[in-house]
Amino acid sequence: MLIFKMKIKILKSFKDPKLGILKEGEEIEIETIDELPMSQFWRNRLKDSVIDNAIEIIKIKKNK
Numbered sequence: 001m002l003i004f005k006m007k008i009k010i011l012k013s014f015k016d017p018k019l020g021i022l023k024e025g026e027e028i029e030i031e032t033i034d035e036l037p038m039s040q041f042w043r044n045r046l047k048d049s050v051i052d053n054a055i056e057i058i059k060i061k062k063n064k
Contacts, residue, residue: 004032004060012054017041027058035060 010026018041022028030042037043049055 002034004035005029006032006035006037006060007058009056009058010054011056012052014045014054032060 007027007029010022010024010028013021013023015021019028031038037046045055046057
């Protein structure tokens with residue numbers, strides 16, 4: 001089991017239950033296990049992004 005940080009860019013504004021409103025152009029990092037987001041919310045957002053293009057993965061980096 002590998003823990004990573006995934007950096008994503010917000011392409012369309014939406015509301016995150018923990019972070020609040022994320023605006024277009026923001027870049028945030030989310031924690032992942034084996035390149036899969038730990039949060040169910042972010043797993044769903046990644047699946048939805050194929051259709052709505054609301055987020056873009058910029059890079060995935062391994063924690064040290």
